[in-house]
Amino acid sequence: MTRVRKYHLALIGVAGLILVVSAVRVLTGFNDLTSSGTIGAALLLAVPIALAGLGGLWAERAGVVNIGLEGMMVLGTWFAGWGGYQWGPVGALVAGLIGGALGGLLHAIATVSFGVDHIISGVAINLLGPGITRFLSEVLYKEGTPAGEAGAGITSSPAVSGQTPEFNLPLLSAGPDLLGRLESTHWFLLSDLAGILRGVTHNVNVLVILAVLLLPLTFYVLWHTAFGLRLRSAGENPWAAESLGVNVYRIKYVAVVISGAFAGLGGVFLVFVSDKYVEGQTQGRGFIGLAAMIFGNWRPGGLAAGSALFGYANGLQLRSAPAVNTFFLFGAVLLLVYLGLQIRRLLSADRPAELAAPGPRQYTLMGVAALGAVFLFWLWLTIDQLPNDFIFITPHVLTLLVLLVASQRLRMPKADGVSYRRGEQH
Amino acid sequence: MPAGLNRALLTVAGAAVAVVLAIAICSVAIVIAGGSPLDALAAFFDFGRSESAESNSVAVFLNRAVPLFIAGLAVAVGFRMNLFNIGVEGQYRVAALCAAYVGSTFTAPAPIQIGVIILVAAAVGGLYALIPAVMKVTRGVNEVISTIMLNYIAIAVSAYLVRGPFAGERAQGQLTTTTPPLPPSGMFPDLNFVFEWFGMVAPTRNGGLWGFLIVAVVLGVVIWLVLERTRFGFNIKASGLNGPAALASGVNPKTMVIAAMVLSGGIAGLIGLPEILGDRGAFGSNFTAGLGFLGIAVALLGRNKPLGIAVAALLFAFLDRAQGALQFADIPASVVTIIQGAIVLLVVVANEVTNRIALRLEERRAAQQLGRNTPVEVAA
Amino acid sequence: MSADTLATARPAVELEGITKRFPGVVANHDIRITVQPGTVHAIVGENGAGKSTLMKILYGMQKPDEGTIKVNGTEVSFRTPSDAIAVGIGMVHQHFMLADNFTVLENIILGAEPKRAGRLDTAAARKRITELATAHGLRVDPDRLVEDLGVGDRQRVEILKVLYRGARILILDEPTAVLVPQEVDELFQNLRELKAEGLTVIFISHKLDEVLGIADAITVIRRGTTVASVDPGDVTARQLAELMVGSELPTPETRESTVTDTVALRVSELTVEADGHHPLPKGVSVGEYAARLRAEGKRLLLDEVSLQVRKGEILGIAGVEGNGQSELIEAVMGIRAAHGRVELNGRDVSGWSTLRRREAGIGYIPEDRHRQGLLLEASLWENRVLGHQTRKPARNGIWVDRRASKADTQRIIEAYDVRTPGVDTLALALSGGNQQKLIVGREMSGEPAFLIAAHPTRGVDVGAQAAIWDHLRDARAAGLAVLLISADLDELIGLSDSIQVIYRGRLVAALDPSEITPERLGGYMTGAIAGTEET
């Protein structure tokens, strides 16, 4: 009941957002705000984050904090590169999954079997991942080795042999490319919708599709299967699960290994994008994925939103730095909308007058909102282009702002991070 | 007191076993790589053949330990109360930059000059840590996310400042931008005289043994006192062990979050100073990065206690120092990272195991006393 | 397992020579119990006597070191609870084993999920649960979140969990500790029905009159071993208690009244909103604001609660858990934001922090000692410092005075008979009763003017209980004002000088403890008897 209402609210929110973005786009002429290119880039950049986030989700829903996602992702990239050059894309996929899963297994052994603090184990894995992969490269990729002949170096693997297929929506995003045409008309709203739709359907790599499908799949498995119920119970109250005959250790092991495999899959994705393993190509995405998961309230939908926001901001910043300025205008419009809603609430006649009497706090808030709107508007008018250094941090700042505003109703699994031992409840 | 002693002995024994295991694991890796573990072992203890090389190696080793130790302290203050300050990395970057710049804008007698630099660094680090703290207490923003984001922001902001407002003059043909150099009074005197006590030649390495080592030691003692002996430290410990109980005891969790975070950030601000005041005299865009992340490992390895952190920092520095020597012995230098990771993991596993044994012993003792039904006098 | 006709002759459960050692403790030693099928079999014993351990062994959560278990005549060996569940044993634990963020349905089916094509078949589960619930008179809504449920509801969920698995042998470990009499009656009614259907119930309780009321057979355990098997018809509660501890059952009776005229604590119009605290609009009184919120249909956790406690008085608050007593004490402590006024010794402390209130002389025995009362992984002396950081003897300038704190901890250990090897022992190494005595001792030190005592003897055995009661009475005689909250109605009636009943956040009745029975009190607490204020 409430779920449905929440879901509807989210839809309305998204619709409103698209409307505002569209208005801002028309107003400023930065078509990149909703162009299919930006959306495609956002997808490309969001997928590895989302995969790492899914890794975090699986582990933390089972009660194991996984800050070692970054290290597992690094393992994933290396193994994907190594498997990929020998056996092609499928080899990369399998090897990367196994690489990440091995990292997860290590984490599981430390945290589940030995009860080590989850953060410590994760930090250690973040040290080990780069160390081990560097070592493997130094041994297997040095000059004179077969891989070395195939183009490997100590910081990169040979290229993955073979291609992964890409897909289009027939008619709409390829061939006659109806969506593309609609997009290039730059009509209000219609073009935006077309751009967004085309962005997510044009030349989409099979791995992107796989990754995106993993989100609903995760939701299904965790919330609609017996295994998922048991897994979540390990994160909420493992002692209750234990008392009902659930093998909590096994569940946690499975969850953490899958978590590692997801992180590894994120690594595989990165390797597919660059066609080979490049040392350091994860660039802290494990951490960002973790952040996206927390941002998303330990839920697949939320983490998808978090990753999408990050990917979008990152993509837009890379594609069109000046368009980042429109965020000022965007912020101003949002503040105005907020002000409008407040004023409407004040003026609405169907409440007893004394009830509607606003407190000083409310007036302060409205004042701040008004000032903020003016200030942002002024920034938008006066700043031609921000220094590049500030453009780079758009995604990070945006994430912080959204977190600040979306007053936190986050709820993590109750036994998340708790060291569980069979037969010792507290 | 036997219980405490037992616990300590068990811990040390466990740690020793863990280190040996980590070395064993790496030996296997080295053998697989076609090297000889003995060569590797020799490389770790190979401090050079000449006297000056030896002194230099010792200086390098200790100099590396100093920032790691400070970083470990910074992280530990937060971790003690379950506050995950992942943002030490960004805090020290911003702080080092601002301190180096402010220090270069004036000239004063050395104690004042250096004092001001240290204060600025601590203040900037603390202020930068205040951001996530305020976000946490006012809006409930998870500090793990906010500090991760602020790390990225710190990189960009310092890149902007060091090339813009805070930029110094650049020599012709030089491609790194730095803040203006510190005046000589801003450089911390070295501790090379210590080598003479041990009958070694002073290190020729520029900067020698960094004098900031003394600040670090003092800081370590102060932090130990603060954490273990003061009311503030007690409140931090209580908040970390049991938040609701601390709250009920009258500890204001918001104040504690802010205080601990700012203290953590303030300490973090000092991480870059040994290098700046001891050697470089300026902050540049390729200033040593990653100390904040290593600090997490060091703090956790040292169990968030100053003495433990000191040991962990020395261990990490000792291993790091061998990077060159290992390559001379034709052994991949990445074994150092592997050993570090393996030690962190194995030491905590050993800790966990020994802890459990110690707890068993304590419970048994408690139960036996209980069985005898007689109150026992205070164990010291 | 169904009790087939042949098996009726055989005992449902036979435990023989069960021994279980923990490091340093023999929890169970050569235990022998025979439980006949279709009976309610009670097990009684002091705290730490080994009852829970024994039940955990029977439920496969712990392995016995020695001894055999026979279920329906066949010897069994359990590795995990699943093995026990498979032979038809179910257990309701002493502490609730529920995932708060799950629905009732999810909690019930966990581990025995109905599936259809790999998918959770919630429809089938809901149907089954509703059937079971109606068949046994256990009212629950399968789709509510457990965190929104009261203790009685949770208890029913626990029992449903067991029935859902088709258990024929039910173990109930202290199921009544948190229930009010009406709920207890309801539970017993359910148990009798189950018994009539041929199920076997093993029942643990510290409340001996309850035991006598429901049990068909009683086994007494002392210090880990069976000391007697008795027929409830042959013993009185007092005899039973003597068997348990070898001493008389103490009753919490206040002797002469020590109530003075000086008001120590005055609480007026204390109001707590359910959906977060909002500041009062300017110029609006608490009463108006509360009325406004009520008109808007908002829930109030505390609804204009006013009371006063005089020096030398113990004011008891009776109420079913979840009716606002936690909020009341937290608001008085300043842990929770609230509207209204709190005055201590005539001074308005409403705006004060928890720390300042504590410094002004409020002592606090929290309802959950592990959650709010102790640092389990810290030493006893550090636990002594907790809550007294800013006061002598713990404080010395900015430092914690370790020497003085340890010495004072030693004083508490002796004065309150805390059984421990020393002040450096970690708190978690102590048993619950000893932990509680330490907390009571701590909160009594520093001569508080006013004490909040929430469930001061919960889960504490009779001996320790008596000691704590004595301490409370002595302090009262010395002029201490006490706000007592307890689920143990005997304790509440016995100790209090006056009793107020809290129901849905409101004080609904003021009662005289000398005239009230637990049954009537329970009536007020559950809203069965409403509105009439006896003053």
Place this chain on the structure above:
Amino acid sequence: ACGGGDGGGTTASQEPTGAASEAPKDALKVGLAFDVGGRGDKSFNDAAYAGLEKAKTDLGAEIKELSPSADGSNRGDLLRQLADAGYNPIIGVGFAYGEDIKKTAEEYPDIQFAVVDSASNAPNVTGLLFAEEQGSYLAGVAAANKSESGHVGFVGGVESDLIKKFEAGFVAGVKSVKADAKIDVTYLTPDGDFSGFKAPDKGKVAAEKMYQDGADIVYHASGDSGLGVFQAAAAAKKKAIGVDSDQRQTVKETDLQSVIMTSMLKRVDVGVFEFIKAFQGGAKGGSNVTYDLKVDGVGLSTTGGEIDDIKDKLDAAKQDIVDGKITVPAKP
């Protein structure tokens, strides 16, 4: 800090100093310290190594090469360890060695040092500088001439001063041909965050945008991120310009090779080798050797022959620079 393969160069190398002469081949022990990333990065570390190896085969040198730790904090120590082990000369690869070389050189006045990408700052230090802006200028000329849309792009890995040199030269080169050409410039990360050299996905996104907007040639100076630029070019069926080494040869993917119209060569190998050779000949430090167009220390690769048709224009531009008629700016 950018590149993608050891320089199998096509440009003839010339002697930069002309000071080299025959010398006894005994006891030449050359030490070299890499930049972060180290040996095997298929980039300029490997280019430096190629020069070192050449010294080994051609000059009979005994060589030792070391890589720094991941955070680069031990650069100075590596130099000292080489010095203590008796290596002379010693080469530091990368501008980050500038300061460390200076200090080490003061400690070891009897040893000759060289530093790639940074200026000499002590009497026994030789600065091996490369006129990347000049090579980039030629890349710009080539791009402008080959571009049909009059719209080109530049992707820089990290917004550092070194990479800005590339940008400045490229922009100047393009403008010299088509003053009204549109030039998109994008950097992937800020200075200090060196992940921009290892982010093919970001390179791809940035270049994709340029191609979508109509650019038909994109020049990259972004290390491994350049792979993404090439992929974007391949997907858009347009062209890209590689950097540091002849990437048409070093990039192994055949579909990517064909999009690499040319590469801006930076002959670190030549610089290193020539320095060693000069040392053997008795040359002393204290000055810089600039590898510019004049000595073919920078230039364009011609593999694939895609710029053969504009060879005369390129030669003319080159001649103008060599003659000093054109001064290429080193800052954007």
